[in-house]
Amino acid sequence: MTQAKIVEVGPRDGLQNEAGVTLEQRIQLVDALSETGLKEIEAGSFVSPRWVPQMADADRLFARIQRKAGVRYSALTPNLKGLESALAAGVDGVAVFGAASESFSQRNINCSVAESLERFQPVMAAARDADVPVRGYVSCVLGCPYEGEIPVARVAEVAQTLYQMGCYEISLGDTIGVGTPAKARAMVMAVAERVPISALALHFHDTYGQALANLLACLELGVTTFDSAVAGLGGCPYAAGASGNLATEDLVYMLEGMGVETGVNLDALVRAGEQICHGLNKSPTSRVAQAWLAK
Ligand code: HMG
Ligand code: MG
Numbered sequence: 001m002t003q004a005k006i007v008e009v010g011p012r013d014g015l016q017n018e019a020g021v022t023l024e025q026r027i028q029l030v031d032a033l034s035e036t037g038l039k040e041i042e043a044g045s046f047v048s049p050r051w052v053p054q055m056a057d058a059d060r061l062f063a064r065i066q067r068k069a070g071v072r073y074s075a076l077t078p079n080l081k082g083l084e085s086a087l088a089a090g091v092d093g094v095a096v097f098g099a100a101s102e103s104f105s106q107r108n109i110n111c112s113v114a115e116s117l118e119r120f121q122p123v124m125a126a127a128r129d130a131d132v133p134v135r136g137y138v139s140c141v142l143g144c145p146y147e148g149e150i151p152v153a154r155v156a157e158v159a160q161t162l163y164q165m166g167c168y169e170i171s172l173g174d175t176i177g178v179g180t181p182a183k184a185r186a187m188v189m190a191v192a193e194r195v196p197i198s199a200l201a202l203h204f205h206d207t208y209g210q211a212l213a214n215l216l217a218c219l220e221l222g223v224t225t226f227d228s229a230v231a232g233l234g235g236c237p238y239a240a241g242a243s244g245n246l247a248t249e250d251l252v253y254m255l256e257g258m259g260v261e262t263g264v265n266l267d268a269l270v271r272a273g274e275q276i277c278h279g280l281n282k283s284p285t286s287r288v289a290q291a292w293l294a295k
Pocket of ligand 2: 013173175203205236245
């Protein structure tokens with residue numbers, strides 16, 4: 001592999017769990033990330049503001065960000081209501097999000113896995129009519145906060161259904177960061193029997209410090225698309241104990257060190273992470289960012 005695609009999820013996954021984050025801070029983060037060379041930025045969610053107040057006013061966010069040519073700005077849309085708002089806001093792409101765990105699905109989007117897949121059908125159809133690409137997430141691919149181990153066959157089944165429904169890419173979420181490299185590989189191999197590996201993305205949280213190791217193990221299988229969040233921000237409000245995503249700085253540093261091009265300017269990325277962390281009164285968890293700032 002000589003090139004990787006990074007999907008920056010910091011403004012969405014990174015901030016959806018941050019109490020007190022302001023719309024201004026969210027806009028500033030998207031704009032700062034736009035200047036780093038990242039080509040895909042998940043900027044927000046069109047979900048219920050009662051469920052996730054941090055992601056409220058996504059329409060105002062999309063109206064105010066400085067869109068950079070060549071960058072795709074996307075958002076989560078759990079249902080038709082979310083999709084309609086997202087289209088009105090002029091998103092470049094949307095994502096539906098399902099799970100391989102029944103309990104997580106209930107807590108996260110208030111319906112069963114089967115109901116969620118049915119709910120996504122009209123979303124897919126309306127997005128297709130609007131010519132907006134749809135990404136599909138599968139959560140809990142390496143474990144569930146409520147059910148523990150999840151069979152890889154279940155992950156593969158949900159991934160295949162989303163792919164057959166028309167999602168151009170399936171992002172495999174280790175929502176609570178419990179995976180280890182051999183398990184991550186086995187899971188990706190099982191999914192790759194049903195979905196082309198070129199259509200898979202890895203979305204690993206770093207709760208147990210395994211995200212980069214897991215990613216490397218799967219990169220060796222041929223996956224080239226990776227989700228990460230600047231400064232290692234992140235966590236899901238419906239996954240107890242879930243902490244940050246793999247830090248984009250750590251991912252960029254590793255890939256570039258392996259000779260894989262990311263197109264991302266690490267210094268600009270570290271500064272973007274520093275700015276949002278300062279605003280949130282925290283420090284970046286990214287080891288690379290810490291080392292870079294200490295230089
Ligand atoms: P519900 O309560 O079952 O929905 O929620 P409902 O259709 O019965 O509607 C209830 C109320 O919500 C109504 O308002 C609707 O209008 C409103 P009311 O009449 O009571 O005032 N509503 C909406 N408002 C704005 N936008 C919408 C929308 N839909 C309904 N799209 C729902 C179902 C899915 C809406 C809810 O459960 C929800 O918003 N959940 C949020 C889930 C979420 O954002 N989770 C975090 C992201 S997923 C994640 O982090 C994992 C991931 O990173 C991968 C990984 O790590 O594994 C992707
Ligand atoms: Mg996530």
